[in-house]
Amino acid sequence: MAEEKIIVIAVKKPDEQDEYFTSSLEELISLADTAGGKVVATITQNRNRIHPAFYIGEGKMEEIKEKIDELDVDLVISNDELSAGQSRNLSDFFDRRVIDRSQLILDIFAARAKTKEGKLQVELAQLQYLLPRLRGQGVQLSRLGAGIGTRGPGETKLETDQRHIRNRIDDIKRRLKQVVKQRDQYRKRRKHNEVFQIAIVGYTNAGKSTLFNRLTGSDSLEENKLFATLDPLTRKIQLPSGFQILLTDTVGFIQKLPTTLIAAFRSTLEEVSEADFILHVVDSSHPDNEQHQDTVLKLLDELGSSSIPVLTVYNKKDRINDEFIPLHQPSIMISALEYEDLTKLVGKIEEVLILHWERYQIHLDLHEGDLLNRFEHETILYENEFDEERETFKISGYIRQYHPLQGIVKEKS
Template sequence: MEQAVIVACQLPNTDEERFQSSIEELQSLTETAHGQVHKIYIQKRNKIHPALYIGEGKLQEIKEYIETNDIGLVIFNDELSPGQMSKLADYLDVGIIDRTQLILDIFAKRANTKEGKLQVELAQLQYMLPRIYGQGKNMSRLGGGIGTRGPGETKLETDRRHIRRRIDDIKMRLSQVVSQRNQYRKRRKENRAFQIAVVGYTNAGKSTLFNRLTNSDSFEENQLFATLDPLTRQIQLPSGFRSLLSDTVGFIQDLPTTLIAAFRSTLEEVTEADFILHMVDASHPDHIQHEKTVHQLLTDLGADHLPMLTVYNKRDLLDANFFPATMPAVTISAHDPIDLKRLLDKIEEVIIEEWEPFQIYLHASESDFIHRVESNSIVKERDFLEEDEKYLLKGWIDREHPLYHQLKNNHRGE
């Protein structure tokens, strides 16, 4: 465990609750990266010090503490400028990283697929490019610990041209991956596969829910950013309607812009969805702020118009007074099979509200078409009329589906 202290600057216009939440989150991020937080320093200032982030007096106090307690790393709550990073590294003479670098480091550790690793490396290189000069000494102080995973492990070159060439190379490779992903999405659209995306704040229980609903075994851990590489599996709703369920990377407050840009193609999985399951860790004291963060990111991605069901997870840790902040909603424990059944019922209920009802008579000989209807709509009633040798199907279907007009006009089978 790397020994660290956290330093934060609180400005006058900062919301107190949000600020405290960001400190707690930085502490959790540090622990996720296998660091141990010894002390947290907070300084209230009218504005961030342009050269040193905080005042010289407070900095001297921190310097004395890290020398006395053998601290090897100082983590700053905000993104530091190249100048601040260089001056702070010289002044404190220990490893210096900021919130962005810490998040990038965790992402580098978590990425498993080729695409995930390329995206993280791209984000790290774009972050490092303006900070190259003065980083040499700081990188050596970090000594292969937190803040050096990913490209840092291969001794990041201090040559800007080399980094620019590598960035261009990664972008070219990622564009090929994006092209393949787009073709895959296009095929899904042509097949009219209904897509449900599971989104939520990091560590809300998305992977646990995904695994329980799909009998899958994606990575689950009670840590931030357990999932980086999205998975898609098929699930069946109670009516028999089949859908694709996608697990996604966890959202977070102040997600670095380099990461949003690098993970664009992954996050676009959300914008391509037909329906969003928003997972919330309802037991977290700051879950309302987490919800707001996710809503804002969905707005930024252009996915805020999609039908959404909010899933308040960890019901077993809640008291009887808990009340959902967003509707429609369902409160569950992702480990409880009965709750999972309630969730699937609720998903159908919310989808039905968005879709159009239909009623159609189909001859018994039209088995292929009957199967098509049942696979692409939510059928709640299926009656066989013996004297007519016809089936009466009643259900709901998406207005955008090619079958919609055939079912609404009821011009088959009568």
């Protein structure tokens, strides 16, 4: 299918900072590129408030209409969420398909969801977005055809019966409940087995999947596109001391994430709130990296994850020319493509963990090989030597406060 030509339209309100407005527009252009389109023009307007009927001012609409005809544009995308009325009025006036930022993000998610759960979550978010916008959308729906903004439920003929959509929403919620139940059981089993979990989070396209793949020897999707990873992946890795962890790659965060999507993906993002430690990956070469960091931390707070220890990983150092000042500590600067930097990173993870853990030193008898093995894999073990005089293994290291092996430590100290 030929690349669709797109015009982006945006309203800047007085309370919006210039940097934030500019970065949200650049992001929208990247999103359109990820969806397979090409933005040929961007038209903005300063307004005290959004126009209730047309989103943008009526005078500006004539200018946009002329640009659409001049550049033979296929699609208009607004930077803010549109009401059903605004979407319909703009579509009628321009005689083109009109979608908003939320629809575009949902469309990308629909194209990238691979697992059954991911597909169900996207469909649920799309239907919840569509439901309040159905009334009087006959012309809009007939104009849909194919293209950006029509993936997911739009691939089949969009059903305009509200009752049918409500039933489908209920059905998806029931099925997702089952999936969540299975995920919870899996999590409980992991917790019971005392496996330490690290979640990789970050703004979309910060290099999370590249880092995950390099650390785990995995082959999850790596692309210079937004939302390359949608379904969370978990792999086991071993740190230099022998300490074993589970590492999880998560979906990228973004400004103005549609509320229906945050709700639908809460179970996916719960992988983060269940983690013991967070690696916050930042694209340090991005001009808006401070804004990106704020967005991620705000979302972590909303997920109830703000109390989990965090190591900020400033990635893509190979693309920085100026001096870089880290915004958060503890932190490390790396390039996920450099093997040496990955070695430094895993060392730094252990360094940060021991700040939160307790030091121990004990002796284990010769017949306690199983226990020794557990200390090697479930704690950060720094010393393991055979004491010939006592015929015991003298071991020392760091252990989590509430780890079951703490009982052994107390008994043998």
